[in-house]
Amino acid sequence: MSDFLKDAPLGHHSEYVDTYAPGLLFPVARSEARDGLGLHASAEMLPFHGVDVWHAYEVSWLNARGKPMVAMAEFRVPCNSINIVESKSFKLYLNSFANTQFSSRKEVIETLEKDLSECAGGPVDAIVQTLDEAARSTLLQVSGTLVDQIDLELNQYNYDPELLMTEQGETRTEQLYSHLLRSRCPVTGQPDWATLVVRYKGAPISAASLLRYVVSLRNHEGFHEQIIERIFLDIMERCAPEDLTVYGRFTRRGGIDINPFRSNYETLPQSLRTVRQ
Numbered sequence: 001m002s003d004f005l006k007d008a009p010l011g012h013h014s015e016y017v018d019t020y021a022p023g024l025l026f027p028v029a030r031s032e033a034r035d036g037l038g039l040h041a042s043a044e045m046l047p048f049h050g051v052d053v054w055h056a057y058e059v060s061w062l063n064a065r066g067k068p069m070v071a072m073a074e075f076r077v078p079c080n081s082i083n084i085v086e087s088k089s090f091k092l093y094l095n096s097f098a099n100t101q102f103s104s105r106k107e108v109i110e111t112l113e114k115d116l117s118e119c120a121g122g123p124v125d126a127i128v129q130t131l132d133e134a135a136r137s138t139l140l141q142v143s144g145t146l147v148d149q150i151d152l153e154l155n156q157y158n159y160d161p162e163l164l165m166t167e168q169g170e171t172r173t174e175q176l177y178s179h180l181l182r183s184r185c186p187v188t189g190q191p192d193w194a195t196l197v198v199r200y201k202g203a204p205i206s207a208a209s210l211l212r213y214v215v216s217l218r219n220h221e222g223f224h225e226q227i228i229e230r231i232f233l234d235i236m237e238r239c240a241p242e243d244l245t246v247y248g249r250f251t252r253r254g255g256i257d258i259n260p261f262r263s264n265y266e267t268l269p270q271s272l273r274t275v276r277q
Helices: 003-007 030-037 087-095 105-120 131-135 207-216 224-239
Strands: 027-029 049-062 068-078 083-085 125-129 172-184 191-202 243-250 256-263
Touching: 027 030, 030 224, 049 087, 068 105, 068 131, 083 087, 083 105, 087 256, 105 125, 125 131, 172 207, 172 224, 191 224, 224 243, 224 256
Parallel strands: none
Antiparallel strands: 027 083, 049 068, 049 256, 068 125, 172 191, 191 243, 243 256
8 A cells, every 4th residue: 555545544444424524535646546557647648538437326415304315426527637536535425414414405416516526626526316316227238349258268367468469450440348357456455346348449459358458457456547547558559549448337335336437539428337336
C-alpha cells in the first residue's frame, strides 16, 4: 500500500456513521495510478476521454416527515477529474445519509453532486431513482464476439501485455467481450470481477490473444479505473487500432459497483447493468 493510501479507510476497521458527514469522503489522486502507466498528469495529454460510472444500491435517507426513503443512485465521474473517490469512503459517506432528513429528492441529489464534485476535483453528476424507476431499466445485452467461448489451454495468470496481437486481414470494426476479467484490489488484495467490452476499428485483433491477455490479469493489482486504462494503453500499443473503446463493468462490493469507460472516439452509451450486477 502506498504511503498516500495508509490514511484511507479501505482495509481498516471503520465506524459506521449514520448522520450526514461529507468529511468521510477520501480523495485519491489519479496521478498516483497514472504515473505507473506512464501517463502524463495533465488531462489534456491523455490518449482517451471517458467517465467512471458508479452505481449505489444501498441509498437511504429520511424525508421531511422523518420517513425512511430507499433508492438506487448512479454517479458519473469524468476521467479528467483530479481525483477518484476511494470506494470505502464513498460507501461510508452514503451510509451517513441514513438518519439525516432532507426536504426532497432534489436536495439529496444537489448534496451528493456538491460533495462528490469537491472530492473528485471535477463535476460529478448524480441520478437518484426510486426502486420502481430503477426496475424499468433493462439489462445490458452485450453483443459481438464472446472470446470466452474459444477452447484454449491457458497457463499464464500473471500480467503479460505481449500476449496481445493482431491477425492478417483488412481493417474491421468489431466488438469483442469477456466475462473473465478478474483483478485484485491493491489495498486489500480482494478480487474484483468484471465484464470487459472492447470496441475498435483497425487491423483484426486476435480474439484468442485477447482471451489470453484477459486471463493474465487474473492476479494483477490495480484499482478498477487503473485496470481499464492499462488495458486501453496495452491494446493501443500492441494492436494500434484507429478507434478504441475499453469498458469495464465490475461487480459490486459493499453495495457499489464501478464501471470505467475509456475511448478515443465515442461517448458513453446508456449505462445498463449486466446480469451479474
